[in-house]
Amino acid sequence: MSRQYETVIGLEVHVELATRTKIFCGCSTAFGGAPNTHTCPVCTGMPGSLPVLNKRVVELALAVGLATNCRINQYCKFDRKNYFYPDNPQNYQISQLYLPICHDGGVEIETADGGKKTVGIHEIHMEEDAGKLIHDEWEDCSLVDFNRSGVPLIEIVSEPDMRGADEVIAYLDKLRLIIQYLGASDCKLQEGSMRADVNLSVREAGAKEFGTRTEMKNLNSFKAIARAIEGERTRQIDLLESGRPVIQETRRWDDVKEYSYAMRSKEDAQDYRYFPDPDLAPVVISDEMIRRIRGQQPEFRTEKKARYVKEFGLPEYDADILTGTKKLADIFEEAAAVCHKPKKVSNWLMVETMRLLKDREMDADRITFSPEHLAQLIDLVEAGTVNSSVAKEVFEKIFDEDVDPERYVEEHGLKMENDTDALRKTIAGVVEANPQSVADYRAGKKKAMGFLVGQAMKATGGKANPAAINQILREILEEETCE
Numbered sequence: 402m403s404r405q406y407e408t409v410i411g412l413e414v415h416v417e418l419a420t421r422t423k424i425f426c427g428c429s430t431a432f433g434g435a436p437n438t439h440t441c442p443v444c445t446g447m448p449g450s451l452p453v454l455n456k457r458v459v460e461l462a463l464a465v466g467l468a469t470n471c472r473i474n475q476y477c478k479f480d481r482k483n484y485f486y487p488d489n490p491q492n493y494q495i496s497q498l499y500l501p502i503c504h505d506g507g508v509e510i511e512t513a514d515g516g517k518k519t520v521g522i523h524e525i526h527m528e529e530d531a532g533k534l535i536h537d538e539w540e541d542c543s544l545v546d547f548n549r550s551g552v553p554l555i556e557i558v559s560e561p562d563m564r565g566a567d568e569v570i571a572y573l574d575k576l577r578l579i580i581q582y583l584g585a586s587d588c589k590l591q592e593g594s595m596r597a598d599v600n601l602s603v604r605e606a607g608a609k610e611f612g613t614r615t616e617m618k619n620l621n622s623f624k625a626i627a628r629a630i631e632g633e634r635t636r637q638i639d640l641l642e643s644g645r646p647v648i649q650e651t652r653r654w655d656d657v658k659e660y661s662y663a664m665r666s667k668e669d670a671q672d673y674r675y676f677p678d679p680d681l682a683p684v685v686i687s688d689e690m691i692r693r694i695r696g697q698q699p700e701f702r703t704e705k706k707a708r709y710v711k712e713f714g715l716p717e718y719d720a721d722i723l724t725g726t727k728k729l730a731d732i733f734e735e736a737a738a739v740c741h742k743p744k745k746v747s748n749w750l751m752v753e754t755m756r757l758l759k760d761r762e763m764d765a766d767r768i769t770f771s772p773e774h775l776a777q778l779i780d781l782v783e784a785g786t787v788n789s790s791v792a793k794e795v796f797e798k799i800f801d802e803d804v805d806p807e808r809y810v811e812e813h814g815l816k817m818e819n820d821t822d823a824l825r826k827t828i829a830g831v832v833e834a835n836p837q838s839v840a841d842y843r844a845g846k847k848k849a850m851g852f853l854v855g856q857a858m859k860a861t862g863g864k865a866n867p868a869a870i871n872q873i874l875r876e877i878l879e880e881e882t883c884e
Contacts, residue, residue, distance in 0.1 A: 407603065407605070409563075410564065410630065412558075414576060415530075416555050417594040425551055426441050436546040445547050461585040465580060468701070472503070475685065477502045479527075496528035498675045505522070507521045511571060520559055520568070527554070529553065533545070582727050589766065597626060599626065599633070615652050616651045633654075648666070713743035714743075728765045729765050735776075736772035742779055770799045781810065785817060825877070829877055831853060838853050854867065
């Protein structure tokens, strides 16, 4: 009988904080600058340069800690984590080991069976990011970009409470939403502003002792994380089944080959020779600061979902999708505040916006159109200025270019044709030009009416009211029948 195994997973989640400047200097944290243009003597580790702590980093770290139910160390310190690597300019990283800013927290997640589970947070600490190595295969060399060096990070270290990829993704998604709603980070995995290292081990079902764990790096999407967990779990079980030991090490996941390979043996804290940073004073957090940061906590997803259902009368499903990203929730609320038609706004976001996001392979965070323009378009439809098909055409321009819908409709002659006499004349011409469809309709073939409506819409350039076309068509057909 084959043995059953349980997977044990803990995460180290690195989040770049949304500050304008770096953690210990005044250099920009903007993403995408030319290599080594957002640098100074401090973040490139020049001798004699001294770090000065960015207060905003402390405030954002504190906000995340409070939102994840952590206890706060009101007296905390920075330490030096010593290691030698080309993208680490000082040959040490300023981090927090002994007295991190937050500890002993947790977030509740929904499990696959619909239950609830709390994933513990061991600690949250502040630290600086390293630079980035760029490997040039043509020149057979590696180049270093220090723009990212000194960008402020928090590292959220979970307890080993997760038992599968579904729980890991649920935990990461919950963290991502909490941090985005706080405005503490955009949490864009593709840009590296949220990164997760997976610590994973397996043990026989029912065993109390943990197995030997490995750490996997290079995970930049939820799908890659799920594949990496399954791949490493299978690898470790295969080792144990063949009588070989699992080695504690750091591994790099190759998402193309769907395989992880060893990078180095796993270090422990003593290997980094931590000691208190002599250039930085301890951080003392007052009761007043904690009260202020707690008072600034926003409405998070759970509360927002409940309010959308109660206040706006939205279905649970709509509320769940709209609050799934802060961007969509913000657009919904701002557009609804302008046009006062929350269900109409929800429909446009749930149908047309989602369709265009899928077509363009975009995340909602990349939406650039203004909520005001969506609200204006809804008002144009409700006023009968444009019909639904024209509105969809205009919305696509709003989505791509954020055009002003009123101006766009005016400039392109898209206003709905409301001249009843002219419309009746056009439809009469359609009826006369399609005798077979008229005969089919009179023979009881319902599809014939749809064809005639389509021809009438085509004849009016798509600008007529479909309801008016239907009504006039029926009137004309019934008049001819009576005759």
